[in-house]
Amino acid sequence: MIRVGVFGGGGRMGATVCEAVLAAPDCELVAAVDPFHAGETVADSDVVIAKDPTAFLESEADVTVDFTVVDAARENIRWCAAHDIHTVVGTTGFSVDDLDEYAELFTHSQANALIAANFAIGAVLMMRFAELAAPWFETAEILELHHDRKIDAPSGTAVATARRMAAASQEWAADPTNTIVAEGARGGIVEDAIHVHSVRLRGVIASQEVMLGTTGQTLSIRHDTFDRSSFMPGVLLGVRRVGEFDGLTIGLDALLDA
Numbered sequence: 001m002i003r004v005g006v007f008g009g010g011g012r013m014g015a016t017v018c019e020a021v022l023a024a025p026d027c028e029l030v031a032a033v034d035p036f037h038a039g040e041t042v043a044d045s046d047v048v049i050a051k052d053p054t055a056f057l058e059s060e061a062d063v064t065v066d067f068t069v070v071d072a073a074r075e076n077i078r079w080c081a082a083h084d085i086h087t088v089v090g091t092t093g094f095s096v097d098d099l100d101e102y103a104e105l106f107t108h109s110q111a112n113a114l115i116a117a118n119f120a121i122g123a124v125l126m127m128r129f130a131e132l133a134a135p136w137f138e139t140a141e142i143l144e145l146h147h148d149r150k151i152d153a154p155s156g157t158a159v160a161t162a163r164r165m166a167a168a169s170q171e172w173a174a175d176p177t178n179t180i181v182a183e184g185a186r187g188g189i190v191e192d193a194i195h196v197h198s199v200r201l202r203g204v205i206a207s208q209e210v211m212l213g214t215t216g217q218t219l220s221i222r223h224d225t226f227d228r229s230s231f232m233p234g235v236l237l238g239v240r241r242v243g244e245f246d247g248l249t250i251g252l253d254a255l256l257d258a
Contacts, residue, residue, distance in 0.1 A: 003030045004239055005061035005085075007076050009049050010037025013067035013090070013228060018042045020232035021065075027239060030059035053079050063239050066091055069151065077102055077113060084110035088238035090119055090231065092156025103248040114242045116252045117156035119234030123208065124252045126223040127161045130210040133219055134168040137212035141187070145199040145207040153198035154188055157208055160251070162190035165210075 004021045008014035009032025021029045022045055031050060032042050038051035053076065056064060063086040066076050070093035080087040081102070094102075094115065106113050118124060134140065144158040154162075166172075172193050177186055187197035209222040225231075234252050241255050249255075 002027045002239060003060060003062045004028065005031040005033065005053075005056040005059065005064045007053070007064055007066040007072070008034050008068040009042060009047075010034035010040055011067070013231075015043070016228045016232065017065050017067060017235055018045070018047075020229075020236060021239070024236055027236070030061050031055040053083075056085060057083060061085060063088060063242055065089075065235060065239065070094060074098060077115075078105065080111060080113070081105035081109040086111045086242045087113045088235060088242055089113065089115040090235065092117055093152040094156075099248070099250065106247045112242050112245055112247060112249070114238045114245070114249045114252075114255075116234070116238070116250070117160040118206075119231040119238065119252060120206075120223065120225055121234055121252075121256075122223045122230070123157055123206075123225070124234070124256065126208065126210065126221050127157070127164055128253065129221050130161050130212075131164040131168045133210075133212055133221070134165040135171075137169075137214045137219065138171065138173040139214070140165060140172070140210065140212040141195045141197065143197045143199070143209045143211070145201060145204050147204050147206070148200050148202045150200060153200070154190070154196040155198065155206070155208070157206075158196045158198070159190055161208070161210060162194035162196055166191035166193040 004027050006014050006017050009018050018029055021027045029047055032047055033050050033053050033055055035051045037049045040049045066073050066089045068091050073091035142158050144155045187195045190196055206225040212219045237255055
């Protein structure tokens with residue numbers, strides 16, 4: 001039985017993770033931490049939400065799951081490395097320097113970390129398909145849509161997708177735009193190659209479309225998330241297997257391939 005603790009257990013994603021862990025026959029929810037919901041009880045359980053991560057030590061958690069915000073997650077990841085507790089992280093917005101730091105921390109820790117921009121299996125496949133398609137097209141842009149409470153833009157999934165596409169092909173046509181009527185109309189540019197456009201819209205959970213074009217044809221690769229439960233099979237896969245992959249693992253791909 002895998003003993004699981006959840007950072008942000010009182011938030012929307014945290015609560016969904018708690019529900020998934022409770023429903024998994026090989027997992028046990030032993031603690032939840034959320035300073036904004038401390039003292040509340042996780043639904044359908046007797047787990048009382050704590051205000052700080054010492055609850056994970058007291059409950060002897062094997063692995064934590066983090067869907068919080070990037071400033072909190074930075075400290076949570078450092079804490080897990082220092083206390084030799086595996087962690088599975090779905091929070092986005094980390095810099096390259098952040099990831100380098102975590103790689104170093106978990107090299108010297110007895111625990112491992114998995115950080116993924118997206119835990120929906122369909123989204124992971126979308127990124128892989130876009131990477132495979134990139135060398136065959138000269139132009140590409142990414143449109144990502146998220147709910148109106150997401151604070152970072154572009155999304156971690158969009159950035160990860162663009163980086164993988166840019167690494168797969170260095171031959172991209174120049175942007176023909178020479179007059180900007182409204183600043184930002186062409187979106188942001190990742191790796192000096194792929195334009196990314198972010199939409200923040202009430203009623204949306206998460207969607208992304210990768211659009212590629214070449215002479216006489218276009219290809220669109222789209223993934224839509226309609227409910228947060230779509231992330232849970234990937235999260236549980238991470239919980240079950242993070243202990244098998246030494247140090248820091250970026251992305252869910254490694255777990256799907258192994």
